[in-house]
Amino acid sequence: MAVVEIRTPLTKKDRKKLKAGDHVRISGIIYTARDAAHKRMIEALEKGLPLPMDFTDEIIYYVGPCPAKPGEIIGSAGPTTSGRMDTYTPELLDRGLAGMIGKGNRSERVINSMVSNDAVYFACVGGAGALLQDCIKSVEIIAYEDLGTEAIRKIEVKDFPAIVVIDTKGTNLYETERKKFTNKLWI
């Protein structure tokens, strides 16, 4: 299977080249955020306050890592279910967010917003926290430290494995692949 190497930040031009089904290896800086950090960012926007960072062309990884063991920089760090962030995601896409890494399907509203903003959604293997931890080369908390595992972290990854599941045209691998393996005799 061909593997596409990509580097962050990810410009619109680079995003448009990615197709649903592409296996990618991501290198560069990405940002972690999940439920509580998203809630806080959207509340800040509602109050007219700035976001803790500029997300233009950046990628958010939905993860709440384990604590680092002595000698390590981070603990196990696999993806969490993306659907819980659906309420918040379009606001961030409208502010330039290039893509998200997580697992599981997205709402129609998120997919529509992805198409109008040329954004990409990547999935990586859920539960593979130990393996993905190995791809993380540096970690720095940049906002909401009080949220612990849910704080926003700037992390540098090298050859982080993921699959493009929804591309800038809205093609959705969750729908296209399943059909190929559905056994109609049973259903």
Next chain:
Amino acid sequence: MRKIGVLQIVDHVAEMCIEANTFLSDDMMEGLRRARQLEESENGKEILETMLSNFEVAKNKNIPICQDTGMVVMFVTFGQDLIIEGGSLEEALQAGVAKGYEEGYLRKSVVADPFIRTNTGNNTPAVIHYQVVPGDGLKIKILPKGFGSENTSALKMLKPADGMAGVKEFVLQTVETGSPNACAPIVVGVGVGGTMEKAAIMAKEALSRPLGEHNPLEHIEALEEYLLEASNALGIGPMGLGGINTVLGVNVEVFPTHIAGLPVAVNITCYVNRHVEREL
């Protein structure tokens, strides 16, 4: 009369929490290897391969398989002749969870109040189910439950007229909606009968049954086999990206129920189906 000190219980529980989160049981490993051999989808094969490599990394580095080290569920079977020395059993079990999650560098994922949502900082409280039995034994079963899959679980109070067909339909519906988010291939625990909470508790405990073992009742074994095959015909596959391995096992438990009712609970767990059991 046999006596057990609370400190001994604390240490055992702490060790079990770490063990459950770091090593997967042989039955689950075997099930995933078999799935890898049988899988037809290219995405599915690669995903299953990644899952298997991840277990090796976790074991070698001695770190959790998955960052969601769960909310701890315990099934405690307590012999009525046993004496607990030096404190309360409940406090010892909770202290063991706190110790295990701290010393094992496991993620603390529990918030104190479902609305205020402040982290308790030590992954307690665990949800503990007790059963009192004759004798002086103490058996502790620990299931750290991840919430990617817990969130896809469901319960329904069916009518007796819905019968077997109604149960099948509800389970398959829950699997179909849930498995892409629940880190398939999943294991499905089903509790049928009893009352609302009894069905849910049976569904949870059913997850800890070794993969490949069936309910001894003939009609329930047939139901398990049907649900397994029908689920895998959905085509959802590993991580929802297509394939013939959506479900690794369906474990159904039943209990007497009311003339007016047919409660059904479906508890889903991801392929990192963690469960450890010890007799103290």
